[in-house]
Amino acid sequence: MSEQANKQELTGFRKYMKEQNIEFSFNRIFIQGLGGMAHGLFASLLIGTILGTIGQFTPGAVGTFLAEVSAYTKEIQGAAMAMAIAYAMKADPYVLYSLATVGLVANKLGAAGGPLAVYFVSLVAILAGKLVSKRTPIDLIITPTVTICVGVLVANLIAPPIGSFAVWLGTIIMWATNQQPFLMGILVSVIVGIILTLPISSAAICAGLGLVGLAGGAAVAGCCAQMVGFAVCSYRENKLNGLASIGLGTSMLLVPNLLKKPILWIPPTLTAAITGPIATCLFSLRMNGAPISSGMGTSGIVGPIGVVTGWLNPSEAAVKMGEVALTPGAMDWIGMILICFVLPAILSWVISEFMRKKGWIEFGDYKLV
Known part of the structure; x- marks a missing residue:
């Protein structure tokens, strides 16, 4: 020039x-x-x-x-x-x-x-x-x-x-999830979970769409799968510091690793595809707290807290969807704990260990930079 x-x-x-x-x-x-x-x-x-x-x-x-x-x-x-x-x-x-x-x-x-x-x-x-x-x-x-x-x-x-458009789109997603909880449980869980790990705010998107109910529960499942999943998958490299910073902070910390080797995304994403329909079909897990909680996962334990909040005092968005305050039973608590913590940890670890044995994931791939 x-x-x-x-x-x-x-x-x-x-x-x-x-x-x-x-x-x-x-x-x-x-x-x-x-x-x-x-x-x-x-x-x-x-x-x-x-x-x-x-x-x-x-x-x-x-x-x-x-x-x-x-x-x-x-x-x-x-x-x-x-x-x-x-x-x-x-x-x-x-x-x-x-x-x-x-x-x-x-x-x-x-x-x-x-x-x-x-x-x-x-x-x-x-x-x-x-x-x-x-x-x-x-x-x-x-x-x-x-x-x-x-x-x-x-x-x-x-x-x-x-x-009006945001409400319409959110309503369509929630309606579709109620009609097809298995398929939409997979789609919502996987898509929102991936968005959470990308440098885009899944929390803001869920809030903008007013995502509550079963769809909100699927979103919680996907976000927890990403955060807990990545925290467990990367434990060999990052130990307790990584477990806390990824599992309670944000899985975005691993974006540089994912850009270098996208296959690292498989364990938590496949986990989200499994836990999403379990949340919607088996436990009917609903996020009826503030819609932003649907996209937070285990960041500050906001996702699980939102689920509990929705049981006790549904948000305005949930009330408009016809949800009412519930007295949670044992299965509700078991479902929330399994979907938010236990299953993401176990499934992601099993998948990642299988991939490590196959040589698809090598030691150091998940190392925080």
């Missing part, structure tokens, strides 16, 4: 976009954006749901306080998601702060599909804010005004249809 072309590029549109930290890439939009959305949901609705559940069993003023906290987190979840997305996408301070209003409005207008509406509306508002950020002497006025006005306008235009 000539020197003249380089100068044009440095003074042109690309230079401006780089200076404003605007990047149209898969990593920025999907990995960072969806990851931020999941973090915002976790720090608001999900933690509030957990605290609210604890409050149900805590008498007196402490229980009342926890219930109050839980109610506040549900009200603020849209703002938390939007600000977390802005933070993950490296937005300037005034853009980030302005996303509180945008997220609140998008979540409200998106109704049951609010999380997905917040995601798309936030992307547009962040872009608008970044375009003008720090470009005028009155940045304190211009940047928040542009970010909020564009965000609220876009929310009014697209949040309702996005919310």
